[in-house]
Amino acid sequence: xxxxHTMSRMGDVxxxxxxxxxxxxxxxxxxxxxxxxxxxxLSALGERRIPLAAIGRVTLAPGRRGxxxxxxxxxxxxxxxxxxxxxxLKDACDPYRLVxxxxxxxLAEYYADELRDRLSDADAGPAExxxxxxxxxxxxxxxxxxxxxxxxxxxxxRWFWTGxxxxxxxxxxxxxxxxxxxxxxxxxxxxxxxxxxxxxxxxTPTQADQDPATVVFGLGYGPVHESLPFAAAVLAAVRTRxxxxxVAASSPRRDPADIAERIRHLGELHRAGxxxxxxxSVKKAELLSEL
Numbered sequence: 422x423x424x425x426h427t428m429s430r431m432g433d434v435x436x437x438x439x440x441x442x443x444x445x446x447x448x449x450x451x452x453x454x455x456x457x458x459x460x461x462x463l464s465a466l467g468e469r470r471i472p473l474a475a476i477g478r479v480t481l482a483p484g485r486r487g488x489x490x491x492x493x494x495x496x497x498x499x500x501x502x503x504x505x506x507x508x509x510l511k512d513a514c515d516p517y518r519l520v521x522x523x524x525x526x527x528l529a530e531y532y533a534d535e536l537r538d539r540l541s542d543a544d545a546g547p548a549e550x551x552x553x554x555x556x557x558x559x560x561x562x563x564x565x566x567x568x569x570x571x572x573x574x575x576x577x578x579r580w581f582w583t584g585x586x587x588x589x590x591x592x593x594x595x596x597x598x599x600x601x602x603x604x605x606x607x608x609x610x611x612x613x614x615x616x617x618x619x620x621x622x623x624x625t626p627t628q629a630d631q632d633p634a635t636v637v638f639g640l641g642y643g644p645v646h647e648s649l650p651f652a653a654a655v656l657a658a659v660r661t662r663x664x665x666x667x668v669a670a671s672s673p674r675r676d677p678a679d680i681a682e683r684i685r686h687l688g689e690l691h692r693a694g695x696x697x698x699x700x701x702s703v704k705k706a707e708l709l710s711e712l
Contacts, residue, residue: 565639
């Protein structure tokens with residue numbers, strides 16, 4: 422395959438392992454493969470358009486086992502996904518890395534040089550706003566102690582009686598309008614004490630399993646390919662929220678069977694001495710009011 426003479430044409434494509442980059446006049450369109458060998462995060466992302474203005478620098482370096490790696494590093498603050506990840510992604514899951522066979526190094530070097538020529542020195546620093554689109558909503562995932570859902574304006578945590586602490590059960594299921602939040606803290610489920618915490622600027626956060634604004638991942642819960650896009654979407658909404666985001670959606674009516682199960686578990690906490698008589702009465706009344 423010959424080296425193309427110009428990258429100004431739309432549709433020039435550089436294909437590697439797990440992804441292909443299509444070069445447009447003002448952006449790079451990255452399409453990720455779907456398959457058993459593709460990291461789940463990349464498969465979940467599907468396709469992303471990365472404006473050239475979002476790219477800080479481009480590198481080409483030797484990879485493992487006869488490969489080379491083309492890396493378009495995003496500017497700080499340009500991509501909500503990378504901001505939410507906060508440096509916790511493994512190399513294989515980095516959506517800005519394109520791994521190619523070593524025999525395609527010359528071609529990769531050509532595209533790397535073309536990209537460098539198109540980057541503006543004025544845009545090398547942190548971005549003032551997100552330039553890459555956030556994952557589309559609605560989004561949801563199951564954590565160890567609850568289910569998290571986000572519709573674009575409101576985050577909801579619905580606690581699981583099998584995993585949630587008594588503190589979270591006392592607080593009840595949670596809903597947070599984007600306008601209430603100041604940020605998101607995502608701690609990878611692949612490390613100890615992984616969690617997703619909603620930041621509200623109201624003091625020092627409590628321990629994750631006791632904080633009603635936090636869902637705890639735990640082994641096998643809140644996987645990266647589900648929880649990180651969720652965190653990125655919430656973070657983007659917080660940074661770019663408008664008047665519509667300040668209006669919280671009304672709470673749907675609950676399933677009577679779900680309410681009955683929650684009252685049963687509340688009774689267990691009461692009998693175990695973890696909930697006082699007054700707390701039991703108040704919380705039971707709240708649950709019954711939702712029928």
